[in-house]
Amino acid sequence: MKILVGWHATDDELARFQTAVPGATVVGPRPEPHLSRFDLTLESIANDISDADCFVGWVMPDGALDIAKKLKLICWMHTGCDELDLARLKTLGVQVTNLRGANSIPVAEQAMAIMLGLAKRLLFKHQAVVNGDPLLVFANETRSAMLNGRTVGVIGLGQIGSAIAKRAKAFDMKVLGVRLHPELGAGVADEVFGIDKLHHVLAQSDYVVLSTPITKKTEAFIGAAEIAAMKHGVVLVNVARGNLIQEKPLYDALQAGKIFGYGADVWWNYKNAYPATYHFPAPSRTGIQRLPNVIGSGDQAVNADGVLDGNIDRCVESLVQFSNNKPLTWKIDLDLGY
Template structure:
């Protein structure tokens, strides 16, 4: 086998696939792969970055609006025929208009979120590893070393960065302390970017007004190990009234599967014809 296309690489595959030269990985994130070993074996990897960016960006906006407008609580009140106090601090909606959105990770998904946020007249601040690449449609861009400044000026914060050795669990108590009180936090990337306990404490105290996430924590020492599907949080975050979870559904949208397949076929054809791989990832960086 020279090439592999798929969502899951069965355990032990690298031990028996002696001729493997290419993996067309049908995810945007490549954190499930043993990238160091693949580099040693000389195996190239392509991914689906950008193929689902519009769908995920729309999903991110849905979560932002769901939190801001308290849609879950108001839906339940409607279902149970309960009144909702008008203009009460605990029931009125937050606004997006003229509020500031901080996007941590201004790649294809982050840039697509920025574009949609501008349609709501939001001020958008981006953080990216290489700020010299520019802000795009965002109002300003900052380096990773300036993230605290962005967090302190944002009413909404979206995590849209790949998960790598450097970003795994990077968002913890220090980053939460840098946020304004009452900020909404949205995670559209990977659950394990955020340290769970500090987030739980911040939600309980009201430091963070609400948390919305399409992704959940991966517990490697669970049985079975959790990945790409929701499991109950060990802190019970999923039961908190100011939390929205959507169970890895951002890319579950019209047209996405067709684009995923087309992208993989494109990579296979480039490989077959000895052409540069358009969607090749850097095995050292992990994306």
């Protein structure tokens, strides 16, 4: 079995795969200049992916599937699989595993950090201190919001959403969950609802956190109608995918004060845009990230202690299962996308 490690791995990282699957041939990309060692070009893997049985990585270069004649398994080092051509992989008979749940704690912590940062106006108050500006006490423009006793709607009550719910309960918040299959239960949340009750949950929530996978059904599913259903002065946090939210209605709501604050670790991926995306400053064509009631981080939730090692461990586990013809614990449904 040949395993292609799709990043410029260290010797120790390569050895972890080799030790776990001792009979395998483990290779990495051809050395090349790169800004991040996780960058990957087709040229750097062309010779090896043609006969690789398994691919492990964060990036699948365009054209790779055209030459991957023996590929049987992709260990995708993300939770979301929307960047993969799932329909084609199904046709080719390639299985996919992902990292669902592996990063739930750091992402949940990031969501809580963003929520607190917005509620407590931390960036505004920090800058006031830096500038030496006075901060009036009990004034509308400086007063913080509370989490204690407030209601948070967690949209997507999977492993990440459940980890967020657990941490919100520690702040004595009421937690309402929305999930595709509410029959799976509320977990630590106080109540759980199906997607048909989304507006009901939005109307009750002081805070809304998006932690749902992006699929054909959820892409752009937060639009003007959903924002209108939210409470005036809601705090909205997105740690899932930028394209879950329609950007223009969100921008308008932030400008109008309908939304008190927006925080995101994820931003928009523009498709079929003209002028092309590269003409616009990332991460937002409207400049949402520059608004004073917005906190942003650039896909940094997983950039935390121990996460990389844990991600590698998860993929090693999947490769061991595959090499021993065992069921793949973290296999995704190629039709559902998760």
